[in-house]
Amino acid sequence: MSTSAHSIGIVSAQRALFDTPLVFRSGAVLPRYELVYETYGKLNADKSNAILICHALSGHHHVAGYYADDTKNIGWWDTMIGPGKPIDTDKFFVIGLNNLGGCHGSTGPSTINPATGHAYGASFPLVTVEDWVESQARLADLLGIQQFAAVIGGSLGGMQALQWSLAYPDRVRHVFAIAAAPRLTAQNIAFNDVARSAILTDPDFHGGNFYQHKVVPTRGLRLARMLGHITYLSDDAMADKFGRGLRSGQFKYNYDIEFEIESYLRYQGDKFAIYFDANTYLLMTKALDYFDPAHDFGGDLNKAFSRARADFLVISFSTDWRFSPQRSREIVRPLLHNRRNVGYAEITSAHGHDSFLMQDTYYFDVVRAYLDKVAKECGE
């Protein structure tokens, strides 16, 4: 972190309405939709310095800074993005958005469907990574951005960044895939399916139309989040942070909380169940499951990435077992096969998959150094 780095400060969210129907990969059609987004920094004269930040499962458009009326609500990647920070808003015009299907303001399952007067609920289409990139491209059009200097994302966000290089090879110069994989394994899908099953079988889910019943499937969301947290943290990080530490110093021999780790998980689960939309959780995990650039190429990632024209930076973290370094190298290999410029950094970090959201000197230096080069290309 440069000593002069500071927060972007007060930011505000904006809304964009799109009334050209969006045809989803599933065949479903959404006649109109809104996206909520934020921008930081200034778009330069030739509009060459725009960076798109794609969010992961529970992320949203509020990526950096804070709100005038809610100064404690700091963006989820504020350590990374701001004046003098690795993604430097003195040099780049940075865009964060809430993805379509989200629950932070963009049109999603909890939005009122104007055609019915009720929340979309179960009728909201399943969104794929490809659909998100399509909706993001329309936002870029609206903002007059023909080509991004970079599209950057971690985890599910990294998949969107990769998809940008495939769907719009000429609209992105640099792609950052952080703590990502080219596609889920059976084990990844299995964890998602357990989380989804918890929500789908919660009696308060009502087939996705719980809004009309004025209830929320909190039990299912809570379980999904508890399970998620296990996969976000490394075994070692959990051992260091919680170990076998007891909440009350001795065993109670009942089903209340005994261990600190149980207290942590249940707290995280309860907190999440209050604010996150169950249908959004479901569709986000399905988007993860479906994404496979090689699906139409007989499973061959080399063929899949032959379309890519961007340069790439792939970053993985040593203790990430959700998307391990081995999985990130599955992105690197087909890119090298296709003679793309690829930077690859494997960061030693104790924090598992969550490392991508953490401040780490080497990690941040890698991002900064790469983007310094990109800034020069933009004449910044």
Next chain:
Amino acid sequence: MSTSAHSIGIVSAQRALFDTPLVFRSGAVLPRYELVYETYGKLNADKSNAILICHALSGHHHVAGYYADDTKNIGWWDTMIGPGKPIDTDKFFVIGLNNLGGCHGSTGPSTINPATGHAYGASFPLVTVEDWVESQARLADLLGIQQFAAVIGGSLGGMQALQWSLAYPDRVRHVFAIAAAPRLTAQNIAFNDVARSAILTDPDFHGGNFYQHKVVPTRGLRLARMLGHITYLSDDAMADKFGRGLRSGQFKYNYDIEFEIESYLRYQGDKFAIYFDANTYLLMTKALDYFDPAHDFGGDLNKAFSRARADFLVISFSTDWRFSPQRSREIVRPLLHNRRNVGYAEITSAHGHDSFLMQDTYYFDVVRAYLDKVAKECGE
């Protein structure tokens, strides 16, 4: 497997009543209880050839052979135990039991409490590994066995075998801890807590007294089992067996089963929810959480194992990530520190934690070779 090895054939379960009150580690008291068990082979004249098999989370007393009236109901470790098999019933008198608190015939939460006329339900005490060993020692007394040639267990069964060496150092000559760990990590406990939370928050659980409501918390049990299966299989085994294979050949874009792995998990979950008792599942996972031989020794396993007098065989499996080889070595180290005789074998196997239940030439040869030596000690 020796060419002459064959099944023990028809076996039958027996019941033993214990009417001396059992005081649990929690302080709870059970005035009387029954244990269901099976025996294979013959106890020799000096009663020196007995082997106790301890079961894991969902195991039971039916370890080998089959029933006259149900020949397809083959014991869960029939590949390992029988005439000419690694645990050779021509040489050893082998005992399998259903642990106290189980749901396969021994007294447990689903048993009618004679004092109330209702199932014990939530009133059944939480059982610890220490309590199980105590109840197993009483069964040994009943069968006239002063000292076991070996106590053998995998996973949670391995913890019971270890506890035998600590609670009754002079009553066991050889201890086999297979696919085991000396105590759970925070991550292990975390997985258990998610599984338990699924059951505890199922509206059909009724605080553990669902029997009186004539319902079963199948949603919770199903989720617990689905999650369990992820931790029993290795990432690679899942990839090999299921990969990203689709059930119907193409995406359906809904919440039905899309991938083969989802089909497998849901099938396993549904099957388990029909026959397994929710309270037993809960208490088995709690027994796992609580077990820590070093708990009374300031966390020091070296001190904890200073009581042990047995010889040990510790076996781990390369792709087991529930109790990895690293975790099994945590058993080996304090035993070596205490100058115990320890054999340690790390088996290369693709099947994850489930490997301990699978037939594997090297694994079986290790067990056979060790027990051949033990048989000679018994004069067999």
